[in-house]
Amino acid sequence: MLVLYLFLRNVWATVIISGSIPVSVIATFNLMPVSILRYLLIDRISQLVQTGIAMVESYYQCGRAAKSRY
Numbered sequence: 654m655l656v657l658y659l660f661l662r663n664v665w666a667t668v669i670i671s672g673s674i675p676v677s678v679i680a681t682f683n684l685m686p687v688s689i690l691r692y693l694l695i696d697r698i699s700q701l702v703q704t705g706i707a708m709v710e711s712y713y714q715c716g717r718a719a720k721s722r723y
Contacts, residue, residue: 661710669709
């Protein structure tokens with residue numbers, strides 16, 4: 654959590670991402686017995702988490718860039 658905060662420098666983004674990671678892991682392991690393609694499910698969940706982190710980081714970088722122009 655500290656690494657995320659140092660990277661994002663925003664408490665709310667850190668809380669959201671820190672909450673989404675355990676939720677996605679729990680959902681993955683709860684759905685694994687039902688799913689035939691277990692490894693594909695884990696891969697898709699990890700891609701969603703990675704995309705979410707990239708989107709939040711990009712959003713805040715664009716916001717900082719906009720603030721620095723004015």
